[in-house]
Amino acid sequence: xxxxxxxxxxxxxxxxxxxxxxxxxxxxxxxxxxxxxxxxxxxxxxxxxxxxxxxxxxxxxxxxxxxxxxxxxxxxxxxxx
Numbered sequence: 001x002x003x004x005x006x007x008x009x010x011x012x013x014x015x016x017x018x019x020x021x022x023x024x025x026x027x028x029x030x031x032x033x034x035x036x037x038x039x040x041x042x043x044x045x046x047x048x049x050x051x052x053x054x055x056x057x058x059x060x061x062x063x064x065x066x067x068x069x070x071x072x073x074x075x076x077x078x079x080x081x
Contacts, residue, residue, distance in 0.1 A: 010038070013040050014040055014041075015064060015065060016041070016064070016067050017041045017042070017043060017065070018040055018042045018043070019051060019067070019069070020032055020042060020043070021048065021051035022044075022069075022071040031069070046074075047074045047075050047076040048076060049076045055068065
């Protein structure tokens with residue numbers, strides 16, 4: 001369960017982009033839906049290589065804070081690689 005203690009914490013989260021990197025769509029979907037319901041920007045990636053490409057793109061765009069939640073064991077490139 002996601003619990004935000006203060007309005008200041010919520011303000012910080014709402015200024016972030018959360019990249020959910022998981023090869024299982026059934027894991028990505030509920031988290032992204034919860035975050036969207038809290039007005040938190042989200043993006044998804046189905047493997048580590050796509051996550052890395054999206055990270056580079058967002059870094060070039062200077063989007064601000066980026067939080068990456070990554071599954072450890074994924075096809076193509078995982079969190080350990």
